[in-house]
Amino acid sequence: MNNAATPNVNALAQHEFDWIVERAAYFKVAEDAEGLAGFVLCVPSGLDYWSNNYKWFTARFNEFLYLDRVVVAARTRGKGVGTRLYDDLHATAKGQWPRVTLEVNLQPPNPGSVRFHERLGYVPVGVREYDEGRAVVQMYERQM
DSSP states (O other): OTGGGTTTSOOOOHHHHHHHHHHOSEEEEEEETTEEEEEEEEEETTOOOOOHHHHHHHTTOSSOEEEEEEEEOGGGTTTTHHHHHHHHHHHHHTTTOSEEEEEEEEETTOHHHHHHHHHTTOEEEEEEEETTTTEEEEEEEEEO
């Protein structure tokens, strides 16, 4: 499911996905009658994580919960699965972390994700370009 969602999330080898899951501070799965409907996977600050987006937040914030990936099955998009996953994440994070951080692709564009996250109270805190400008992400935080 993760790798099928590229480019909205980056593809991972099984050992990379396992590494993240083993260090997750928050990992929630949503299911429906057809099976896996979506998931959210977050890691805490303070890890030696290879993600350059995670490193960007580490350079700016002492403490955070990094939303590494959220994936919603195509068949369930627009049916509230993502919102319910985020509601649970925010309820769990409140009082434990000062902020939840994440990034959204601007290049390649993902305008639906930008609208979704801004509607949930995430605010832009910077932009990171890489691959000689072929990839651009908007960095977001939501203070808890």
